[in-house]
Amino acid sequence: MRVSLKLKISLALAIILLLTVGVLSKFVLHGIERYQIQTVEKHLLQQSEMAQRYISQNYLTEDERIPPGNFMHQRGQRLAMYLSMLSGMEVVLYDSKGSLVGNSMPLSNEAKGVSDTLHYAIQGKIAYQTLGNSLTYFSPLQIENKMMCIIEFHYSLKNNHDFLNITKHLFLTVGIIVFIVGFVVGYIYFYKIALIISKLQIASNHIHSGHFLDKPPVVRRDELGELSQDIFNMSNSIKQNLNNMNLEKQKLELAVQKLQVLEQQQKQFIGNISHEFKTPLTSIKAYVDLLSMYPDDPMLIEDAVQNISKQTDRLYEMVEKVLRLSALEKYDFEQQSQPIEMKDILTDICNSMRGKAAKYNLKIHTKLVSAVIWADRENLIHIFVNLIDNAIKYNELNGTIWIDSFVDNDFLIIDVKNTGNMVSKDLQKKIFDPFFTVNMERSREFSGTGLGLTIVRKLTEKQNGTVILHRSDRQGTVFRLRFPIYHAL
Known part of the structure; x- marks a missing residue:
């Protein structure tokens, strides 16, 4: 089945516009989502720092210093309630072993499936997990470099998700409109172009049958006009065109030769840098092996420190110069x-x-x-x-x-x-x-x-x-x- 060129081009234009909107929407939505995550993480980190300052102040101003675990069991519930009022979120406190010591909403159902995340927090790491429209955030709080407790925030993501859904629907609506408008406008425009192409096709058939042109088939001041003039010139200068083809062939061969030279230079560069990196690394590895065999030899240790330091300086200088050379070749820095x-x-x-x-x-x-x-x-x-x-x-x-x-x-x-x-x-x-x-x-x-x-x-x-x-x-x-x-x- 033959499909007209104007229909193909119109459809292609509409698809390109639709893909452009789709790709743009994907990047925009991804950027919004990343920004929301960064904003939430920054907000929760600030709340964690505020909570640490408040708990530290309460602990350090106690009349009688007691172990952190006892302190958290005695004051945990009150601290959780106060921190909840300050942050506007549900707050749960655990001691350093993961036992619950305070909950700003004791009547709410305890969160399920957070044991693994809590385990990371007990190890001194910040961790969080999301479930539906809720984000559970765990942060270890320390006093005097010792684990004091773990704080858990419950942050609602509903507004963020609603905003993303609205944006997705907006991009979907815009994409449909762009597709329809692009197809209609493209069809009208390329219908006129198709008529001109038909005239050029007829002129090409005349040349093929041996009937050369006495004038350009179309006179226009654009690419189609230039094509029409080229077809007219082609009918009178076939030999010249053949010579031009041979010239283009020579240019392509020259380009291939240049590419081969560049490829060889690239291989040589990689081989050189690999060799130069391997030499100091081999020396360093040899001294490391010797030190593992004779860890109590003071002369060996002194010699190893000097040589490893020398080889490390060499590696550092080499990396610095390679990076500088690469930057000079790739970027045009402002001087x-x-x-x-x-x-x-x-x-x-x-x-x-x-x-x-x-x-x-x-x-x-x-x-x-x-x-x-x-x-x-x-x-x-x-x-x-x-x-x-x-x-x-x-x-x-x-x-x-x-x-x-x-x-x-x-x-x-x-x-x-x-x-x-x-x-x-x-x-x-x-x-x-x-x-x-x-x-x-x-x-x-x-x-x-x-x-x-x-x-x-x-x-x-x-x-x-x-x-x-x-x-x-x-x-x-x-x-x-x-x-x-x-x-x-």
Whole structure:
């Protein structure tokens, strides 16, 4: 059975509108329900805190201090009545063992099926359960870090449920109206569209039979008009269309190749991070096993504490840098950019890093010019602390670090150089890749993660700058950064 296109599209439009209203209503109702639960939980928690303060005040102001259990058995009924008046809810009090000591409505039927929930409260946990329009809430009350009693509130959910039911009926009514109106409006509109499509179909059949068009079958200023013009052009340029198809095929092949490269990079990233996490975890596990075998060996304990602490710091630094790198790639955080005098900030950073350099008999020399750039101060500090820290880690004994800057064609050039081992040509291309380290043993000695330079490049690009490995030879390794100079208006 053939069904007309206008009927299909009209029905589809109506269904889409109905689904939109349905999904929207589901999210709204879910949000209302969650808000009601949070409101009830917050209200009952406030009532529990108020009850704890009141019971604590009564207990601590007693002329003669008696055990909490005796106190609750003597005062429980009176406390329950008063707390019920304060909260406006039925209140039941139990001692620390779960025995009833007070009920604001002693003539009411005792709640059934709350023993499991009460058991959780006896263990010091807040618990509640719902049955129909009623919520039973249990909260342990403590005095001086000791269990004093358990309070039970009976909260009515009838108003919340009534509000939800009214909202559901409202969404149902709106959904029916939207479905009907959408179908009628869609049918009228797409009836006209169907007539135009019929003309385009006739023109397509003419081309198929070899009768080419001498003018576009439909003239309109919209997508259908463009389609009509395309059909007209197709009848005169089949060869061109074939060439376009081949071009699109090449584009698809290129896209597939890019996807394959991205997939390979993703696998490599996962493999690297798994390996880097496994190394410190293996070391920590080994020391844990040794400690379980020789728990009384003081030298082993001291060695284990030092090494576990070192490996934990390495894991923490690795996680921090992975999270920062992931955030840089996924989110475009707002920067607090401002004019920055680079000579001042570089001088401060070098002064702060001289202490660490001195520990390894290294010297830091600077030759800086005054220049202002537009950048985020914290990001700049992170960039140069990472670069100088790398210059310290991968330097030679009694080596030197130079921080030089100069102006070149309205750009500020900053070189960070050290006297460490040179980086081979084949490794220079990978120097900014995540988890790549030139010297694995040196990296692990200093708890390196192989993410520092990756983050440096990301942050530098966010300041409209560039960073490259300028050169690496027997004289040393130089990283060069380039930032546009800021000119105030």
